[in-house]
Each structure stands twice: as structure tokens, then as C-alpha cells.
Amino acid sequence: MYLIGIDYNSSNSKEVLKAYKKLLSEGIDVRLVEDSKELIDSVLRGDVLGGIRGNLSSSEVIPYLRKHIGRFYRASILRNPFSGEYFLLTPVGIDEIEEDNSFRDKITIIEYILEFLKDSNLFKDVKIGVLSGGRLSDYGRSKRVDRLIEEAVGVVDYIGRKYNVHIEHKGIVLEEYLKEGFNVILAPDGISGNLIFRSLALVCGVEGCGALVLSRRRIRFIDTSRSGSWDRYYNSVKFLKNLVNDKK
Known part of the structure; x- marks a missing residue:
């Protein structure tokens, strides 16, 4: 073999x-x-x-x-430019979050990641950051932003009640998650996740290891x-x- x-x-x-x-x-x-x-x-x-x-x-x-x-999802493995440690960015496939099933898809992604991390020594402590469409103070500016913020709050509440894991929603501020050492970043959808990956890895040259396939x-x-x-x-x-x- x-x-x-x-x-x-x-x-x-x-x-x-x-x-x-x-x-x-x-x-x-x-x-x-x-x-x-x-x-x-x-x-x-x-x-x-x-x-x-x-x-x-x-x-x-x-x-x-x-x-x-x-059905599967992908999580890019990237170096945090502030700490030098690995973090996972997900989803990064443009079709991996279905608009009419967005909340359930995000819960499933997190559950798959938690299952994967149980069997690896990748992170000592898991810190999940859930991105949405704006700062918390932007609530009310548009229906889409409001929906993304509400959904992120719901994801944090659901995962926080079901699993003993550190998970937070800080809005759209990716830089704050990374500065604070969050090692799982959940993007609002696959298109924005793919754009974040391309901006970090292919434009700014952040070191990476490809994207893990996550499935049942x-x-x-x-x-x-x-x-x-x-x-x-x-x-x-x-x-x-x-x-x-x-x-x-």
C-alpha cells in the first residue's frame, strides 16, 4: 500500500x-x-x-x-497570518450551502468538523467563529444582513446547547476572530467562503494545505x-x- x-x-x-x-x-x-x-x-x-x-x-x-x-462540504486548511497556527475555513465550495437549507447545512458542517477533530491532534482547544453579513450594530440595514445575523445567532445557540465547545458570533469581523485565535471559521455561504480563501491564499499568499472533505x-x-x-x-x-x- x-x-x-x-x-x-x-x-x-x-x-x-x-x-x-x-x-x-x-x-x-x-x-x-x-x-x-x-x-x-x-x-x-x-x-x-x-x-x-x-x-x-x-x-x-x-x-x-x-x-x-x-453530500459533503470542504474546509480549507490555512495558516493564521497573526499566529502562524492552522485554522479551518468552511465552507469553500460555491454550492455547499443551499439557500433554503442554510441553517441545517451550517449545523451539519460544524458537526462533521467536530467529528473529524475528535480523531486528530490538529487543535488542542477548538474555537469556532461564525461569520455573518455585518457587524452586530448593522442589524436593520437590510433584510439579507438581518437574516445572516439571525441565522448566525441561531447556529451559535444550537451548537452551544448541544456540544461542550467554544463558539461565538462576532458578525463580519474575520480579522478579530483570527487575532483571537479562533481555529474554525464558518463563512456565511460557500461563495463568500471561496472568496475569503482566494483572497487569503491566492492573493495574499497565506500558506495552506488544501481543503478537507467532510462528510458522513x-x-x-x-x-x-x-x-x-x-x-x-x-x-x-x-x-x-x-x-x-x-x-x-
């Missing part, structure tokens, strides 16, 4: 190959797979200990993954952006390798 599989498109593989060669030089067992279905099947069968979507299109990978594990079925799979540089593929493999080691 090899450790981690990465899918890649050989015609556009410069960054993936650079990461692959560096990983091999460090003795990390990695295999390149040109067929995304082959990679996902091998992860689901347990033939590999983890999988990475490299530079293949998400339109090839995501529908096939969804067919086999059902436990699967070690990380989704990366085709716009990323070689070090994001490298970091994703190292992150998965550490998860595997944590379980031993």
Missing part, C-alpha cells in the same frame, strides 16, 4: 511534479494518478491511506466523489485549487501524512 495518491493532468503538471519530486526526496510514498476515478476508488477501498485532488478539474472529481459518499462517511481526501503553487500540493500530502500518523 502506498501512502498518498495525487491526481494530475500530465499536460499541465509542472507544479504537481515539483511537489512530487520533493516528497519522494524526503522518503514520502506518493503515487501520481491520471484518472481521478481510479484515485477516489482506491481511497474508498482503502488501497491508499489518503488522496489529493491535484490539477484535474473539479468538474471531473467532485461529481464522482459526491456519487460515492453523498469518513474519508481522508483533500481538495486543492488548480490555481495553487507546488507547495500547496506538498503541504496537502504532509498534512494527510500527519493525520495518518496521528491514528497510529
